Amino acid sequence: MSDYAASSPIAPRRAGSQAWWNAVNAWLLLLPAAVLLIAFTHFPILATIRHSLFITRRNGTEVFVGLESYQAMVADPIFWRALVNNFWFALGTIPTSIALALVMAIWVNRNMRGRGFLRLAYFTPTVLPMIAVANIWLFFYTPDYGLLDQLRGLFGLAGWNWLGDPSTVMGCLIVMVIWKEAGFFMIFYLAALQQLSPDLDEAAAIEGATRWYIFRRITFPLLMPTTLFVAINAVINSFKLVDHLVIMTKGGPNNASTLLLYYIYEVAFTFQDSSYAATLTVVLLVLLSTLALIKFGYLDRRIHYQ
Amino acid sequence: MRGRTHPVEAIAAWLLALLWLAPLAYAFWSALHPAAYATSFSLSAPWTLENFARAWKQAPFARYYLNTIVLVTLILVGQLILSTLAAYAFARFKFRGSGVAFALVLLQLMIMPDVLIVENYRAIAKLGLLDTIPAIALPYLASAFGIFLLRQTFKSVPQELVEAARVEGAGPLGILWRVYVPLARPTYVAFGLVSVSYHWNNFLWPLIVTNSVEARPLTVGLAVFGAPETGVDWSVITAATVMTMAPLLAAFLLFQRQFVQSFMRAGIR
Numbered sequence A: 001m002s003d004y005a006a007s008s009p010i011a012p013r014r015a016g017s018q019a020w021w022n023a024v025n026a027w028l029l030l031l032p033a034a035v036l037l038i039a040f041t042h043f044p045i046l047a048t049i050r051h052s053l054f055i056t057r058r059n060g061t062e063v064f065v066g067l068e069s070y071q072a073m074v075a076d077p078i079f080w081r082a083l084v085n086n087f088w089f090a091l092g093t094i095p096t097s098i099a100l101a102l103v104m105a106i107w108v109n110r111n112m113r114g115r116g117f118l119r120l121a122y123f124t125p126t127v128l129p130m131i132a133v134a135n136i137w138l139f140f141y142t143p144d145y146g147l148l149d150q151l152r153g154l155f156g157l158a159g160w161n162w163l164g165d166p167s168t169v170m171g172c173l174i175v176m177v178i179w180k181e182a183g184f185f186m187i188f189y190l191a192a193l194q195q196l197s198p199d200l201d202e203a204a205a206i207e208g209a210t211r212w213y214i215f216r217r218i219t220f221p222l223l224m225p226t227t228l229f230v231a232i233n234a235v236i237n238s239f240k241l242v243d244h245l246v247i248m249t250k251g252g253p254n255n256a257s258t259l260l261l262y263y264i265y266e267v268a269f270t271f272q273d274s275s276y277a278a279t280l281t282v283v284l285l286v287l288l289s290t291l292a293l294i295k296f297g298y299l300d301r302r303i304h305y306q
Numbered sequence B: 001m002r003g004r005t006h007p008v009e010a011i012a013a014w015l016l017a018l019l020w021l022a023p024l025a026y027a028f029w030s031a032l033h034p035a036a037y038a039t040s041f042s043l044s045a046p047w048t049l050e051n052f053a054r055a056w057k058q059a060p061f062a063r064y065y066l067n068t069i070v071l072v073t074l075i076l077v078g079q080l081i082l083s084t085l086a087a088y089a090f091a092r093f094k095f096r097g098s099g100v101a102f103a104l105v106l107l108q109l110m111i112m113p114d115v116l117i118v119e120n121y122r123a124i125a126k127l128g129l130l131d132t133i134p135a136i137a138l139p140y141l142a143s144a145f146g147i148f149l150l151r152q153t154f155k156s157v158p159q160e161l162v163e164a165a166r167v168e169g170a171g172p173l174g175i176l177w178r179v180y181v182p183l184a185r186p187t188y189v190a191f192g193l194v195s196v197s198y199h200w201n202n203f204l205w206p207l208i209v210t211n212s213v214e215a216r217p218l219t220v221g222l223a224v225f226g227a228p229e230t231g232v233d234w235s236v237i238t239a240a241t242v243m244t245m246a247p248l249l250a251a252f253l254l255f256q257r258q259f260v261q262s263f264m265r266a267g268i269r
Helices: A003-007 A012-051 A068-074 A077-109 A115-127 A130-141 A147-154 A169-195 A198-206 A211-222 A224-240 A243-248 A260-269 A274-305 B007-031 B050-058 B061-092 B098-110 B117-126 B133-140 B144-155 B159-167 B172-183 B185-201 B204-209 B218-225 B234-254 B256-267
Strands: A054-056 A062-064
Touching: A012 A274, A012 B061, A012 B098, A012 B117, A012 B133, A054 A274, A068 A274, A077 A115, A077 A169, A077 A224, A077 A260, A077 A274, A077 B007, A115 A169, A115 B007, A115 B234, A115 B256, A130 A147, A130 A169, A130 A243, A130 B007, A130 B218, A130 B234, A169 A224, A169 A243, A169 B007, A169 B256, A198 A211, A211 A224, A224 A260, A224 A274, A243 B204, A243 B218, A260 A274, A260 B117, A260 B204, A274 B098, A274 B117, B007 B050, B007 B234, B050 B061, B050 B234, B061 B098, B061 B133, B061 B144, B061 B172, B061 B185, B061 B218, B061 B234, B098 B144, B117 B133, B117 B204, B133 B204, B144 B185, B159 B172, B172 B185, B185 B218, B185 B234, B185 B256, B204 B218, B218 B234, B234 B256
Parallel strands: none
Antiparallel strands: A054 A062
């Protein structure tokens, strides 16, 4: 492993000092990154947990309240609303984006005419800022004046306040996020498809299998690890993606589009309640850690069997 | 599956592509035509740059550009230096605690600074850095993703080259600089593209820590500009939107192959 210990002609009795020297070098190299990681990741995680057990009085003193904030959270309907919304948001965006991504990847992996253009078209939304995307789509959803209502107008339908109606707001956001994310997931599938051996397809084709059969029985099962990997990443992302809410809905109407991270942002920076924000953050941390454990546990296994 | 394509599928592929480009095409259409044509797509509509001129006049976009470029550069340079040093430590030195240290680094892959906004805000406030560009950059300078990616690359560097450099008298940093860094160039390019696009687009954290024109990046500037209460019309908002994404979009169109490959490289671990 180590260049300096392994191949230098050092006498055994100096090996100890060599190991010590290696460790000093390594820690010095790590130091700058470690300081920042501790300051902005590890310490904040611990501080979040600590602050979730305290409340701050008006005069600035902190009072230990134990799990009181958690009890308040369990009784907070907006918290539950945000969690449930996050669930529907994930369920609405992920399966559709993944299915579209797979179809896109299969298409752009073929020797189809205009393949480069198709790849470009599918992938472009991925590189756009979410805030710009929100601006563009906000216009589509504008009542009466917006593109969607103009289309409705062609059929003689009245305008609709798409983002102002609790029954349509989530659907609108889901459609937009599918548009934004499908091309990103396509990349994972494209990479996986390029690693598959074409022999399998050819053999199956010689056997007279239909293309649908080949896809269903060969390609799709072989892509299963990618699908799981993408799915877990997508769930993690669905908890982090809130930029568009600031522009489009502010979580409304009536919290119909509030997601957990957005609620945390609101509690901390609009309602100025950093103790409660810490409690909510702990929930998000637990969720993300659980997903990460699944991801790494699963990935470990995959690497092991390769 | 790579063989011939059924015409129906080809048509479907193209329709989906057009559907996928439509929102972007709309943004450009609206930005490049007078407000009266923002929603009526007539081929005879006159072209204009008026909307850009008005957006540029109504908000300090030059300043926002400068802020974003400074921010993205600061983050990238910081990330490259810190990740290189840390990745080198993990890839080539055997030391007690390296496994635990690496696991602690990887923790940031799942719990990114984006989630720890409340505590990070506190930290930045304590440092007296609120409303500055370094405040936006600091939580992201140490990138677990960069460390991970470079460590993988460094591990594949052939020992013979390292030996040769050592025989020539290079120390640990000399070997890093002369052997590892040049060989990792593709990884640096991939990481650079992902990092620049991520931080060009980042919004929530910059929104939280900045509140003045001097520190605001483009995304936050655009959000302030496009707020409904400002009474700006759609054509001007789309012009501002196009301005915000134009540099990244142009870079993407120029280097799309590298972009796609770097996202592939970055995505598959």
